[in-house]
Amino acid sequence: MARMLVMTPSFEDVGKAAIATLAKKLLLDRGIDVMIEDRVLFAHHGHGGPLLSGHLDTVPFDATGWTFPQGEIVNGSLYGRGSVDMKGACAAMIEVAGRCVERDVPVRVALTLDEEYGGMRGAAEVAKLIATDPPPITVIGEPTAMVPMMGERGYHYIQVVTRGRTVHSAIHWKGENAIYGMAKVIEALERYSIENGPGCDMNVSPNIIETPKTTQGNMVPEECRLHLDIRFTGELDMGSVESRIKGIIGEDNGLKFSLERPLNDGSPIYSPPARFKMDAPLMRTVESIIGRRFGEAQYTTEATVYSRTLDNIMIWGPGNPMMAHAVDERILSTDIESYTNDLWNLLKRIVDREQPSNEKEGL
Numbered sequence: 001m002a003r004m005l006v007m008t009p010s011f012e013d014v015g016k017a018a019i020a021t022l023a024k025k026l027l028l029d030r031g032i033d034v035m036i037e038d039r040v041l042f043a044h045h046g047h048g049g050p051l052l053s054g055h056l057d058t059v060p061f062d063a064t065g066w067t068f069p070q071g072e073i074v075n076g077s078l079y080g081r082g083s084v085d086m087k088g089a090c091a092a093m094i095e096v097a098g099r100c101v102e103r104d105v106p107v108r109v110a111l112t113l114d115e116e117y118g119g120m121r122g123a124a125e126v127a128k129l130i131a132t133d134p135p136p137i138t139v140i141g142e143p144t145a146m147v148p149m150m151g152e153r154g155y156h157y158i159q160v161v162t163r164g165r166t167v168h169s170a171i172h173w174k175g176e177n178a179i180y181g182m183a184k185v186i187e188a189l190e191r192y193s194i195e196n197g198p199g200c201d202m203n204v205s206p207n208i209i210e211t212p213k214t215t216q217g218n219m220v221p222e223e224c225r226l227h228l229d230i231r232f233t234g235e236l237d238m239g240s241v242e243s244r245i246k247g248i249i250g251e252d253n254g255l256k257f258s259l260e261r262p263l264n265d266g267s268p269i270y271s272p273p274a275r276f277k278m279d280a281p282l283m284r285t286v287e288s289i290i291g292r293r294f295g296e297a298q299y300t301t302e303a304t305v306y307s308r309t310l311d312n313i314m315i316w317g318p319g320n321p322m323m324a325h326a327v328d329e330r331i332l333s334t335d336i337e338s339y340t341n342d343l344w345n346l347l348k349r350i351v352d353r354e355q356p357s358n359e360k361e362g363l
């Protein structure tokens, strides 16, 4: 099933209808009522069940540079965009939902189509829909190598802008090239990254560089923009992140630049760090079933949206998170299988725990 999902591309506006139709059929085949909305496929069996949450959209990909074609299985690994992030987990969730129907265990499934691109409105719709009947537990199946996560880093997307003065590039010394200023910015950011390492409280990744006002190759650029993707822990917020960026780049050293916040629907692209609330007995139950202690995720997921109205959320999924969005993205088929079994065990135990014992005995 994971292979079928991977072989149906679904990024930006490509193939989303096809993947929705496929996933709807897979759920219907397992006897689950499906409510299709614009941005999310929401299905449920019974009432008040746990929520299994995944996304069916992926980031785009360029097939050149991949060792194997999309959907190929080599040495037990399923290759393809979306295999780890996160069609493997979606397949497991659909399978588990089927088992729930067979044994009459209540369950809800939300598979969104706008997680990577589109603002996570599908998750917001589901959160609204279930607010009056909150699930005993919500599992977000993003890849965590099977370690349960109960918090995630904040996310801030900004642009560093350097400015110069344009002239004909035949006499470039008469102008001021904004790229030279940006070179110093990049050097400072690289030094920060090397010195602080991946575990530090603020990770900064420059991902796009552009000179939007330079339309010809014979002009000295008057403006250069560097897009930064910043992930940070709970001690920081938008203001402190931005002032640290200014410090790293070296405002004090006389370097001229400004920080700008690109807007999405009128708001900065920002989500604060999240720490999900989970009641202590449930946490102990989960840790004993899974056999792993809770950690904190490095990336941002739909848990951010759900945690505004729901408690008892965990991010927990199969596969190496480093493979997400990467060339040669892949997941071991055995990882999907063991996740399916562990997820099924977890749901059964949680649902049993929720029901008083006389109900279980049918009295």
Ligand SMILES: [Zn+2]
Binding pocket: 055, 085, 086, 115, 142
């Ligand atoms: Zn994902």
